[in-house]
Amino acid sequence: MRTDFVVLYERASRQFCDLVAQVGGDQWRAPTPCSEWDVRTLVDHVVRGNLAVLPVLDGIPLADLGRLDIARPDFDVLGGDPLTAVRHSVDVAVEAFARPGVLDTVVHHPVGDMRGRRLAGLCFNDNLVHSWDLAQAIGVDATLDPALVEAAHAFVEPVAEALPTGYFAPAPQVGADPDRQTQLLALLGRDARAWNRSR
Incomplete structure (x- = not known):
């Protein structure tokens, strides 16, 4: 039985939206476990990733995606x-993943060509871990x-171990x-204990 990564993606992404709704007005420049990103940059990254799902599933070459x-x-x-931006981006991606046949279509991604189903898995994983990043950054239950x-x-x-070097920080x-x-x-590449000690 295949894992339904689209369902998992939507669940993780909606939870990310719930966390964005909790960001205080003075927290958008707060640091996150992603050392080069503050809260706004983190949310920006997630929105761009969600919006990229549609053109990637449409088969856009990497050079054109850029x-x-x-x-x-x-x-x-x-x-x-x-908050409206991130909710809209999730809607766009969920609708794109729901189109007939796209999960079996080969698409182009920076880590290599893959089927749409695997892209859904990558997007699910990304938005789930960034939920942890965001929760840590704004000081809520992570x-x-x-x-x-x-x-x-x-x-x-x-x-x-097969992901390209630099895709994640080394495992602690x-x-x-x-x-x-x-x-x-x-x-x-995340160590919750180290992050908590730095707060």
């Missing part, structure tokens, strides 16, 4: 209402949905017997 407005750093995808964590770990663990040492969320975060 020429779209959403790939331009000076193009403001959040405007004055980041416990992820255990079912989503299990699905993300099963997706990432077999391929983590997390000690003996870490829980599944800690294991997942470590695979994606």
